[in-house]
Amino acid sequence: MKVITVSINGAARQLPDSTDVATLIEEMGLTGKRIALERNGEIVPRSTFATQQLADGDRLEVVVAVGGG
Amino acid sequence: MNDKLIIAGKSYNSRLLVGTGKYKDFTETKAAVEASGAEIITIAIRRSNIGQSPNEPSLLEILPPSKYTLLPNTAGCYSAEDAVRTLRLARELLDGHSLVKLEVLGDPQSLYPNVIETIAAAKTLVADGFQVMVYTSDDPIVAKQLEDIGCVAIMPLASLIGSGMGILNPWNLQLIMERVQVPVIVDAGVGTASDAAIAMELGCAGVLMNTAIAGAQQPVLMASAMKQAVEAGRSAFLAGRMPKKLYSASPSSPTVGIIGSTRS
Numbered sequence: 001m002k003v004i005t006v007s008i009n010g011a012a013r014q015l016p017d018s019t020d021v022a023t024l025i026e027e028m029g030l031t032g033k034r035i036a037l038e039r040n041g042e043i044v045p046r047s048t049f050a051t052q053q054l055a056d057g058d059r060l061e062v063v064v065a066v067g068g069g
Numbered sequence: 070m071n072d073k074l075i076i077a078g079k080s081y082n083s084r085l086l087v088g089t090g091k092y093k094d095f096t097e098t099k100a101a102v103e104a105s106g107a108e109i110i111t112i113a114i115r116r117s118n119i120g121q122s123p124n125e126p127s128l129l130e131i132l133p134p135s136k137y138t139l140l141p142n143t144a145g146c147y148s149a150e151d152a153v154r155t156l157r158l159a160r161e162l163l164d165g166h167s168l169v170k171l172e173v174l175g176d177p178q179s180l181y182p183n184v185i186e187t188i189a190a191a192k193t194l195v196a197d198g199f200q201v202m203v204y205t206s207d208d209p210i211v212a213k214q215l216e217d218i219g220c221v222a223i224m225p226l227a228s229l230i231g232s233g234m235g236i237l238n239p240w241n242l243q244l245i246m247e248r249v250q251v252p253v254i255v256d257a258g259v260g261t262a263s264d265a266a267i268a269m270e271l272g273c274a275g276v277l278m279n280t281a282i283a284g285a286q287q288p289v290l291m292a293s294a295m296k297q298a299v300e301a302g303r304s305a306f307l308a309g310r311m312p313k314k315l316y317s318a319s320p321s322s323p324t325v326g327i328i329g330s331t332r333s
Contacts, residue, residue, distance in 0.1 A: 068113025069088030
């Protein structure tokens, strides 16, 4: 099985080739949570998570709301 | 009295805006926010903690967007690009919500704003449809430029973030208020209730604070004090204070009808 390496919040992670965003979010335990995701500097709308396949070298930022001033 | 704070066409009863950082837990955060009476509360956008328990409540469950106007901010960003990316993530996170707080810092020691990056980010965000409330220095020329770009509120510092030093330059705040039509909201530097009252007496449209409440010995009590201070300061501003003078030839009691002296 081919493996791709992506960066998630700054940490490298290996995933099976053709993993989609929705699967990754599920693995992270974040399905249904209020999150937002950026892929290579571009927003990935939640409605497209299931149709976006990750590629080797992708840089992802997954964020939540926290307390702040 | 119909005295609303109007930002980007929406009206608010409270002129106190509060942050949600630095509290010991969500229970204290919620209690302090409720005691403050604030309707607009700032939140931060941060990387999801991959090791975090999925069952932990999130801030948005404690302070739901249905009850509060959430103001995502860009605190911690040191470039226009990072600030813009952060707020685009926030807009996606909050289902298209466009009211945001822009804050681009210049250095991690003073947390002084970098107005050059702030102006660049403001241009991009306004063009992208955001309603930008902007944290900035108390430079009246920069404040006017930010208004001209299309920011919906100008939020100058009173003193440095988290310093609690109070209002160090009321004259610059007045210069800003004379030049800017959109609400001017003091953001940062308030230390205690009198600082908030002074900001409001100067004519500021509101005050935004976090550390002054969260850093108090009793945050919930201080939140209540700040609510009263902002209301008192606003009323005093609207009432119009008496002029200051070194002494008065006009005592408060009648100058006639005083009983006669027994000495002559």
